[in-house]
Amino acid sequence: xxxxxxxxxxxxxxxxxxxxxxxxxxxxxxxxxxxxxxxxxxxxxxxxxxxxxxxxxxxxxxxxxxxxxxxxxxxxxxxxxxxxxxxxxxxxxxxxxxxxxxxxxxxxxxxxxxxxxxxxxxxxxxxxxxxxxxxxxxxxxxxxxxxxxxxxxxxxxxxxxxxxxxxxxxxxxxxxxxxxxxxxxxxxxxxxxxxxxxxxxxxxxxxxxxxxxxxxxxxxxxxxxxxxxxxxxxxxxxxxxxxxxxxxxxxxxxxxxxxxxxxxxxxxxxxxxxxxxxxxxxxxxxxxxxxxxxxxxxxxxxxxxxxxxxxxxxx
Amino acid sequence: xxxxxxxxxxxxxxxxxxxxxxxxxxxxxxxxxxxxxxxxxxxxxxxxxxxxxxxxxxxxxxxxxxxxxxxxxxxxxxxxxxxxxxxxxxxxxxxxxxxxxxxxxxxxxxxxxxxxxxxxxxxxxxxxxxxxxxxxxxxxxxxxxxxxxxxxxxx
Numbered sequence: 001x002x003x004x005x006x007x008x009x010x011x012x013x014x015x016x017x018x019x020x021x022x023x024x025x026x027x028x029x030x031x032x033x034x035x036x037x038x039x040x041x042x043x044x045x046x047x048x049x050x051x052x053x054x055x056x057x058x059x060x061x062x063x064x065x066x067x068x069x070x071x072x073x074x075x076x077x078x079x080x081x082x083x084x085x086x087x088x089x090x091x092x093x094x095x096x097x098x099x100x101x102x103x104x105x106x107x108x109x110x111x112x113x114x115x116x117x118x119x120x121x122x123x124x125x126x127x128x129x130x131x132x133x134x135x136x137x138x139x140x141x142x143x144x145x146x147x148x149x150x151x152x153x154x155x156x157x158x159x160x161x162x163x164x165x166x167x168x169x170x171x172x173x174x175x176x177x178x179x180x181x182x183x184x185x186x187x188x189x190x191x192x193x194x195x196x197x198x199x200x201x202x203x204x205x206x207x208x209x210x211x212x213x214x215x216x217x218x219x220x221x222x223x224x225x226x227x228x229x230x231x232x233x234x235x236x237x238x239x240x241x242x243x244x245x246x247x248x249x250x251x252x253x254x255x256x257x258x259x260x261x262x263x264x265x266x267x268x269x270x271x272x273x274x275x276x277x278x279x280x281x282x283x284x285x286x287x288x289x290x291x292x293x294x295x296x297x298x299x300x301x302x303x304x305x306x307x308x309x310x311x312x313x314x315x
Numbered sequence: 316x317x318x319x320x321x322x323x324x325x326x327x328x329x330x331x332x333x334x335x336x337x338x339x340x341x342x343x344x345x346x347x348x349x350x351x352x353x354x355x356x357x358x359x360x361x362x363x364x365x366x367x368x369x370x371x372x373x374x375x376x377x378x379x380x381x382x383x384x385x386x387x388x389x390x391x392x393x394x395x396x397x398x399x400x401x402x403x404x405x406x407x408x409x410x411x412x413x414x415x416x417x418x419x420x421x422x423x424x425x426x427x428x429x430x431x432x433x434x435x436x437x438x439x440x441x442x443x444x445x446x447x448x449x450x451x452x453x454x455x456x457x458x459x460x461x462x463x464x465x466x467x468x469x470x
Contacts, residue, residue, distance in 0.1 A: 041424035
């Protein structure tokens with residue numbers, strides 16, 4: 001009968017006990033790994049709670065909660081015959097279109113310029129049919145392409161609908177790709193340390209920190225554009241800015257992506273500390289559990305984003 | 316990159332079933348750990364990364380094509396998202412290499428998450444019909460019939 005030998009020094013450092021080593025076909029079950037998986041199990045519940053709340057709020061939202069012409073939550077019963085004018089393109093004569101926007105739509109020059117820079121965009125909302133037709137005709141006479149839109153109501157903003165949904169799917173799809181790249185550099189860092197290639201391990205850790213920071217930077221840019229940088233049509237917000245208090249959709253969006261962003265921030269700080277440690281050469285083929293545990297957390301954050309991107313942005 | 320690195324360690328490692336039974340448990344398990352390290356550190360991570368990028372692109376175009384078909388959109392997107400999440404869990408989080416013990420934590424958490432979601436069904440699918448919740452329409456377009464947003468309540 002074979003007996004387990006006492007643990008060696010590196011194993012003691014990694015909390016590997018002889019009992020743990022009796023699992024023959026798999027890596028050892030370390031207390032750190034068990035603790036991390038338990039923590040991730042609680043995180044699964046946390047994000048399930050957030051996504052579940054989102055689904056309930058979305059499913060329970062009244063069918064007239066959002067519209068293309070009025071701010072979220074507006075009582076639409078007496079406004080059903082009103083119209084809006086959407087400018088699709090300015091055409092060849094930009095200055096003529098600006099002149100029409102100033103005289104017919106009552107915009108100042110700065111507002112008109114800003115509007116033409118973010119087409120398609122609504123020019124006027126909630127106006128009577130004859131006034132909408134007059135504005136439409138004036139814009140088309142100036143060479144622009146404009147459309148008169150009737151009132152459309154939705155229970156929740158639709159993706160790609162610029163009248164009710166301000167989220168940039170293109171930007172966020174790119175950001176999703178960025179986070180996936182950080183996940184692969186993280187696993188390559190662990191792989192390098194497992195092969196005792198410390199230099200490559202440190203380089204991949206640094207890459208993970210930098211790519212993770214890029215993801216965060218893009219998210220901060222997105223938040224800035226939503227809350228301050230852009231002026232959105234009334235179907236998105238009464239104030240023109242997409243902030244947590246403008247609608248249920250906005251508060252759900254900022255809560256879910258904000259909590260995820262906080263997790264990414266925590267991960268970037270953790271990985272920065274681990275990268276600095278790695279420069280001292282402490283992570284080797286026999287001591288990589290810190291990198292492995294941080295990697296588990298980082299991949300979980302990536303996994304959650306895959307779900308959030310699908311649920312919040314694409315659906 | 317991981318795929319191009321020479322195999323490690325340089326001496327051949329016997330498979331577990333080939334290990335000498337006379338050896339101590341310590342030696343056997345230590346060699347298995349080496350083998351596991353070797354397998355883990357040479358997993359096809361770049362192929363998984365390419366797959367994730369590919370499925371993200373698929374998801375992006377799928378959402379664009381089916382944006383007006385809610386049921387098809389949700390079903391398809393969930394399918395792609397589950398595939399991507401499984402790839403991250405299986406390869407990057409090393410579920411492929413871990414023992415059964417990890418599922419003793421993941422399965423209860425998964426069951427509880429499912430119960431939590433199912434417990435919300437009454438709030439999702441069994442809502443009372445109210446003035447703000449006409450059952451026949453979820454989207455209407457102009458010109459609306461007078462009172463379309465406030466249909467007659469069941470008497």
